[in-house]
Amino acid sequence: MLSLPIAMLVEYLLLQMVFQVILLSTDRWAEKDVNPALFSRELMRNSSNFLNDEEVNRDPQSLLMKAHAATSSIGSATVIIAMLEKTGTLKIASVGDCGLKIIRKGQVMFSIYPQEHYFDCPYQISSEAVGQTYQDAVVCSVNLMEGDTIVSGSDGLFDNIFDQEIISIVSESPGVDEAAKALAELARKHSVDVTFDSPYSIEARSRGFDVPWWKKLLGAKLIGGKMDDITVVVAKVKTVAAPEDEGGDIEQQQGDEQGIAVAVASAEQNEE
Amino acid sequence: MLSLPIAMLVEYLLLQMVFQVILLSTDRWAEKDVNPALFSRELMRNSSNFLNDEEVNRDPQSLLMKAHAATSSIGSATVIIAMLEKTGTLKIASVGDCGLKIIRKGQVMFSIYPQEHYFDCPYQISSEAVGQTYQDAVVCSVNLMEGDTIVSGSDGLFDNIFDQEIISIVSESPGVDEAAKALAELARKHSVDVTFDSPYSIEARSRGFDVPWWKKLLGAKLIGGKMDDITVVVAKVKTVAAPEDEGGDIEQQQGDEQGIAVAVASAEQNEE
Numbered sequence: 001m002l003s004l005p006i007a008m009l010v011e012y013l014l015l016q017m018v019f020q021v022i023l024l025s026t027d028r029w030a031e032k033d034v035n036p037a038l039f040s041r042e043l044m045r046n047s048s049n050f051l052n053d054e055e056v057n058r059d060p061q062s063l064l065m066k067a068h069a070a071t072s073s074i075g076s077a078t079v080i081i082a083m084l085e086k087t088g089t090l091k092i093a094s095v096g097d098c099g100l101k102i103i104r105k106g107q108v109m110f111s112i113y114p115q116e117h118y119f120d121c122p123y124q125i126s127s128e129a130v131g132q133t134y135q136d137a138v139v140c141s142v143n144l145m146e147g148d149t150i151v152s153g154s155d156g157l158f159d160n161i162f163d164q165e166i167i168s169i170v171s172e173s174p175g176v177d178e179a180a181k182a183l184a185e186l187a188r189k190h191s192v193d194v195t196f197d198s199p200y201s202i203e204a205r206s207r208g209f210d211v212p213w214w215k216k217l218l219g220a221k222l223i224g225g226k227m228d229d230i231t232v233v234v235a236k237v238k239t240v241a242a243p244e245d246e247g248g249d250i251e252q253q254q255g256d257e258q259g260i261a262v263a264v265a266s267a268e269q270n271e272e
Numbered sequence: 273m274l275s276l277p278i279a280m281l282v283e284y285l286l287l288q289m290v291f292q293v294i295l296l297s298t299d300r301w302a303e304k305d306v307n308p309a310l311f312s313r314e315l316m317r318n319s320s321n322f323l324n325d326e327e328v329n330r331d332p333q334s335l336l337m338k339a340h341a342a343t344s345s346i347g348s349a350t351v352i353i354a355m356l357e358k359t360g361t362l363k364i365a366s367v368g369d370c371g372l373k374i375i376r377k378g379q380v381m382f383s384i385y386p387q388e389h390y391f392d393c394p395y396q397i398s399s400e401a402v403g404q405t406y407q408d409a410v411v412c413s414v415n416l417m418e419g420d421t422i423v424s425g426s427d428g429l430f431d432n433i434f435d436q437e438i439i440s441i442v443s444e445s446p447g448v449d450e451a452a453k454a455l456a457e458l459a460r461k462h463s464v465d466v467t468f469d470s471p472y473s474i475e476a477r478s479r480g481f482d483v484p485w486w487k488k489l490l491g492a493k494l495i496g497g498k499m500d501d502i503t504v505v506v507a508k509v510k511t512v513a514a515p516e517d518e519g520g521d522i523e524q525q526q527g528d529e530q531g532i533a534v535a536v537a538s539a540e541q542n543e544e
Contacts, residue, residue: 061415107388109410113381138381140414143333164478206436 029075039075039127046070047081058083060093065134068125076126080112080152086259088144088240093137097122100152101163102142103170108163110142114155119207122155149179150235156228156267157183159200160190170234180234180265187232188267191225200226230267235260301347311347311399318342319353330355332365337406340397348398352384352424358531360416360512365409369394372424373435374414375442380435382414386427391479394427421451422507428500428539429455431472432462442506452506452537459504460539463497472498507534 029036046067056062060081078096085091092100097114115123115138123132144150149170165186173179190196201223211220239259301308318339328334332353350368357363364372369386387395387410395404416422421442437458445451462468473495483492511531 107385109385109387110412111383111385113379113383115379115381138414140382140412142410142412 034074036075038073039071040077040079042073043067043071043077043079043125058085058091060091061134061137061139064093064095064125064137068134071127074127076124076128076131078122078155079125082150082152084144084150084235084237084260086241087243088237089141090144090150091141093134093139095123095125095132095134095137097155098153099155099158100150101166102144103149103151103167104145104147106167106171108167109148112138112140114158119204119209144237144240146237146240148237149176150237151179151183151232152235153183153187153232154228154230156191156226156230157187157232159203159226159228160187160196160198160230162199176234176236176261176263180232180263183234184230184232184265184267187230191227191230194224196225197223198225232265233262234265235262306346308347310345311343312349312351314345315339315343315349315351315397330357330363332363333406333409333411336365336367336397336409340406343399346399348396348400348403350394350427351397354422354424356416356422356507356509356532358513359515360509361413362416362422363413365406365411367395367397367404367406367409369427370424371427371430372422373438374416375421375423375439376417376419378439378443380439384410384412386430391476391481416509416512418509418512420509421448422509423451423455423504424507425455425459425504426500426502428463428498428502429459429504431475431498431500432459432468432470432502434471448506448508448533448535452504452535455506456502456504456537456539459502463499463502466496468497469495470497502539504537505534506537507532 029039047063050063050066050070051057053063053066056066060083063083064079064081078098080092080094080096080098080100082100083091090102092112094100094112095115097116098112099114100110100112101108102110115136117123123136125132125134151166151170161183166183169182169186170179173182190198205222210216210222237260241259301311319335322335322338322342323329325335325338328338332355335355336351336353350370352364352366352368352370352372354372355363362374364384366372366384367387369388370384371386372382372384373380374382387408389395395408397404397406423438423442433455438455441454441458442451445454462470477494482488482494509532513531
């Protein structure tokens with residue numbers, strides 16, 4: 001455990017590292033002549049703005065509520081908001097099928113599950129009354145340790161890449177930047193590989209989806225990656241402050257270490 | 273959200289529902305002429321005793337630390353401690369391969385991952401210095417809602433039963449008692465079924481374990497349930513109090529509803 005100088009402490013408390021707001025709009029809005037990116041971009045911008053609001057900047061669910069209320073664009077999006085506090089507590093609010101996994105000592109030790117109405121139809125924060133709200137979020141927190149890696153991303157990532165691949169890439173990458181890029185690239189590669197038995201195709205078969213009967217007779221099965229936009233955020237915990245460091249006497253910290261390293265990578269995909 | 277009368281509130285705060293301490297000892301200790309049940313039973317007893325200790329009764333990790341320090345038996349055990357607060361926050365500390373899943377609206381929305389040194393060798397709290405401690409625990413919390421079902425159990429449960437089976441049993445059971453018994457019985461049945469492609473055998477194959485090459489040539493593959501002791505705890509959230517009910521004016525609650533319903537079931541299995 002490392003303690004932090006006061007200046008850095010204040011910075012931490014202010015920033016609280018909302019390291020990720022992943023927002024995905026669906027194609028339904030494009031059909032209605034609505035730019036599907038507008039809603040998610042505005043929701044993301046509002047979430048960032050409210051980071052300085054003391055009332056909500058320690059609570060991702062309240063932040064989501066405020067950001068949603070302040071968003072006037074038409075559209076909908078799945079969303080995950082994660083805040084890392086300097087003591088190592090990662091607070092998470094998630095609506096829909098974004099994912100977040102914690103890798104510790106070469107193992108997935110924590111993971112957020114997708115919420116959906118039915119297969120491939122995720123919960124979504126929406127401009128319409130029929131959508132979900134902050135009240136539908138999965139809200140949880142997890143205590144992180146030095147060395148833990150956070151891998152978060154859109155369904156386009158986790159539908160196309162297995163846990164073991166994520167673990168390998170994280171362990172082999174020299175830094176979070178390389179890891180994020182490698183994860184996005186591998187997911188993109190798998191997403192367009194019609195012969196890859198992806199997590200998505202395995203899940204689809206387990207839900208009873210399959211190729212037509214006549215193809216089945218020929219030995220075919222539902223297989224392949226899932227074409228989708230892919231966003232990846234990788235963060236690594238470098239230092240964790242002891243809980244008592246939140247106030248009172250603060251010792252000087254050696255060096256210029258930051259408490260977390262973050263990298264974002266994405267791969268856009270057009271389904272048409 | 274329902275508010276609670278003061279008497280019930282106090283009861284809640286005192287009890288704080290440590291609804292589960294699952295402890296499993298390994299056969300290694302039996303080989304050393306140590307009764308493998310002693311360590312886990314004492315650790316469980318100590319955990320229960322410390323529930324009245326204000327210093328640790330809101331923090332499962334600290335409770336585990338104290339209970340471990342007070343345990344003098346020889347042995348080791350995997351352990352999960354979960355505390356449900358009246359506001360619906362479930363606090364969890366887990367060392368090893370016990371599991372806990374939250375079922376909400378027919379979906380798994382939260383799950384604890386097993387920690388292991390290598391396949392089938394879980395982290396364990398131990399009387400020996402080589403074992404793990406409270407510091408190795410996965411520590412997290414999740415906000416529960418009315419109607420959520422908590423399914424927790426030993427690896428003997430989750431190695432023998434799929435998420436979809438858990439969801440079906442939970443949704444079809446009239447109460448937690450029936451659900452716990454049905455889960456334990458199905459897991460037991462699968463555990464002795466050498467033709468069942470269990471989560472355990474799928475995981476084993478994915479880690480590179482398999483039948484000898486000559487059996488492979490005959491089309492055989494590593495398959496079957498996993499013989500093990502099975503413990504299941506099922507709990508259902510009936511009411512959740514609003515955060516402001518923790519102090520101040522409390523309105524009267526209608527009826528005699530309890531905040532949670534809990535049932536435990538187990539199936540013992542002898543591997544010899």
